[in-house]
Amino acid sequence: MAPPTQPLSINQGTLREQYDFRGFVEACVRNGITAISPWRDKVAACGLQEAARLIKDHNLRVSGYCRGGLFPAATAAERQAIIDDNKRMIDEAALLGCECIVLIGGALPKGSRDLRGAHTMVADGLAAILPHARAAKVPLAMEPLHPMYAGDRACVNTLAHALDLCDALGNGLGVAVDVYHVWWDPDIERQIARAGPRILGFHVCDWLTPTRDMLLDRGMMGDGVIDIPYFRGHVEKAGYNGCIEAEIFSAANWWKKPGDEVIRTCIERYRTVC
């Protein structure tokens, strides 16, 4: 398969331990990176206006803004507070010029075993923020996370489920496809085709065997068992022509290396194994 033609974007989670927002932007720029995906806590620490200025000064594309959603909660008041916070995030994304906001499902409320109830809370939360997102012209990308996160992080775990939400809620809602979360899915080809123009983001990293930590042991592209070109081929066939975003949470390995080395490795792997 030919190397990618769409730009590499670096997700700030890949360099979480090395840099604050300014340092992250400067490291990306000095290594020739033209697109980034910031995390909200890092933007807040930098200051929203300053972050927007840095992005503009360096003419950076912003492939996504991480991360919103997380709608399920035990009480109506908590759920409303989450909805309000998601609306603020939409305003931030508009100011930063983000191509989409990445949303995840959220954990089961404490003490709850009602997964189907949590699914309903996700649908209700999305419905509550979609008018605000449409008005702000910020597309929402529901990212299904790996099923191992269903209990304590994200209760939307298949692309089929994310697309069912899109079907139900309509314009303004799409999906992010992260190979780490969907690579195991025997139905993924069909679901990517079904997604079509609703694919708003494409994220890459790799699944290591063994995986030593369920959250923070993602691999660099090429170091694991995921056939990344297979997925890129299918999202491109479905019409996706946005950035290829490297998002690698790796507490014991890549977060401990110099940031420039991590970025250079991402670039090399983007060219050779994605």
Add this chain to the structure above:
Amino acid sequence: MAPPTQPLSINQGTLREQYDFRGFVEACVRNGITAISPWRDKVAACGLQEAARLIKDHNLRVSGYCRGGLFPAATAAERQAIIDDNKRMIDEAALLGCECIVLIGGALPKGSRDLRGAHTMVADGLAAILPHARAAKVPLAMEPLHPMYAGDRACVNTLAHALDLCDALGNGLGVAVDVYHVWWDPDIERQIARAGPRILGFHVCDWLTPTRDMLLDRGMMGDGVIDIPYFRGHVEKAGYNGCIEAEIFSAANWWKKPGDEVIRTCIERYRTVC
């Protein structure tokens, strides 16, 4: 929901560290357990004939035999050796009087990223052993494992995929439904209904949050986030009336406790939270 009426079976994996096969049988019997699910390595260590005698002497029901399958491999010779070994396992299961053999998909061959190719090897392996299983009157139960095992343990990860294999291969092949592996699946109700009489086993344990080890940190029923009665209700509605099998791999907790305490806890939780 009313307590279960079908018998509790204890999977030997629940007491892996406490007992050899004889000790396991004796512990189950003295605690009033009437059904077990042995592991092949423990049976081999005991001696097949001696294991069969113990089962017969104690009039035990054998809800399943763990575990076969694991078909993908790099070479045709390796794949044939695996098929031959599965046939030997079928003969053992017939001698032991097992109600089914539990099969899992197996890992990607070393160095492979071809998940779809591994899926084909699973289908081919099943097709190769099914005539032998039918002749021996030993039903095969394909157990989809949680997607977090797709790379290094079991590449069949949804009940839908397991049932597609059943549809393709026909009589003699069914499924085992383990709540640990399927609880996250938004499509599970529909798939359990689709499975109908092909459900050959129903396994219970619980999903802990957080889960500290991807293989050996399963929870005792009631200690996690799985709504077990929801699943029992659906498999019963689909027509399942076999054993409820407790299978808990718990290296840091239950494997360290006295076996009688573990069995008594299984019985109490079977009555109260399953």
